[in-house]
Amino acid sequence: xxxxxxxxxxxxxxxxxxxxxxxxxxxxxxxxxxxxxxxxxxxxxxxxxxxxxxxxxxxxxxxxxxxxxxxxxxxxxxxxxxxxxxxxxxxxxxxxxxxxxxxxxxxxxxxxxxxxxxxxxxxxxxxxxxxxxxxxxxxxxxxxxxxxxxxxxxxxxxxxxxxxxxxxxxxxxxxxxxxxxxxxxxxxxxxxxxxxxxxxxxxxxxxxxxxxxxxxxxxxxxxxxxxxxxxxxxxxxxxxxxxxxxx
Numbered sequence: 001x002x003x004x005x006x007x008x009x010x011x012x013x014x015x016x017x018x019x020x021x022x023x024x025x026x027x028x029x030x031x032x033x034x035x036x037x038x039x040x041x042x043x044x045x046x047x048x049x050x051x052x053x054x055x056x057x058x059x060x061x062x063x064x065x066x067x068x069x070x071x072x073x074x075x076x077x078x079x080x081x082x083x084x085x086x087x088x089x090x091x092x093x094x095x096x097x098x099x100x101x102x103x104x105x106x107x108x109x110x111x112x113x114x115x116x117x118x119x120x121x122x123x124x125x126x127x128x129x130x131x132x133x134x135x136x137x138x139x140x141x142x143x144x145x146x147x148x149x150x151x152x153x154x155x156x157x158x159x160x161x162x163x164x165x166x167x168x169x170x171x172x173x174x175x176x177x178x179x180x181x182x183x184x185x186x187x188x189x190x191x192x193x194x195x196x197x198x199x200x201x202x203x204x205x206x207x208x209x210x211x212x213x214x215x216x217x218x219x220x221x222x223x224x225x226x227x228x229x230x231x232x233x234x235x236x237x238x239x240x241x242x243x244x245x246x247x
Contacts, residue, residue, distance in 0.1 A: 001138035001153060019133025024054075027126035034118040034180070045109030052105030053098040053119065060097015092201065092221055095123070095194070116190025121177045123193050128169030135162035141209045159207045165200060172196040191232045198228035 005015040031050065035041050102115065134140040142159030144150075150157035176193055202225040213220055 002136045003138060005136070015136035016133040016139070019136065020130045023126040023129030023133075026129060027122035030125060031118050031122040034121065038118055040115055040118055043111055043113075046111060046115070048109050049102055049105045049111065049115055052101040054101075056101020056104075057094040057098035060093040060095070060100070092224055095197070096224075114187035114190070116187050117180075120189040120193040121173050121180065123190075124169040124173040124176070124197060127197065128166045128173060131162045131166035131169065135160060135166070142207045143209050158209065161204055161207050161209075164207070165204055168200045168204075169197070172200070188236060191236050195229060195232040195236065198225040198232070201225050202229065 002015050004012045005018050006013050028050070035046070035050075040046050106112075106115065131140070138153055140162050141153050142161035142164075144156055145159050146157060147159075149159065151160045152158075172193065176189060176196075180189055202222050205219055205222045205225075215223060218226070
């Protein structure tokens with residue numbers, strides 16, 4: 001793997017930090033464009049929502065590690081989040097934290113309409129680019145395999161689950177971008193993005209090497225994803241008036 005992307009004098013530039021930062025920057029750019037297209041920026045106080053999504057995602061990504069650690073270490077995760085130590089984090093928790101952060105911010109500033117569609121392309125785009133950083137860093141590794149797609153990590157051939165997810169996430173982002181201007185109920189595009197990611201993660205979980213704790217045949221992450229698939233699937237099927245998101 002290539003945990004150090006390049007060296008500038010005495011400074012080692014982390015591959016993970018570069019690609020995660022690039023993913024966030026691209027997502028912020030796309031979201032800003034979508035906010036303008038949908039007219040959300042004309043709502044007073046809307047600027048707070050982006051910051052709430054970012055900080056909610058950061059805290060959620062750290063606290064979401066509870067799905068992967070023994071109960072005795074849960075207190076340590078809480079202290080680490082409060083200390084802004086985000087060296088270990090999970091996308092599933094980040095999405096949940098960002099979602100809750102946005103909903104709280106909307107209540108505080110009095111935004112009543114759905115704002116999620118501005119994140120619909122940005123979310124899988126950021127995840128896809130960030131997963132490339134995971135691959136170069138050597139984290140989120142897959143289980144051992146002798147198949148042709150195996151990549152040697154730590155002397156063992158493993159599934160490059162980071163690249164699998166990166167390709168699927170970026171494909172999801174491209175698909176949502178291609179359909180984003182078609183008339184549909186406000187918020188449905190964002191629900192499609194969440195449903196798509198939950199399906200991707202549920203399917204890839206058996207190939208990951210960091211499964212965390214399990215309930216029967218399913219990991220905690222798979223259970224969370226299954227609940228998301230059912231919940232957002234039902235929400236998408238529920239009859240609602242068709243139209244673009246209100247300005």
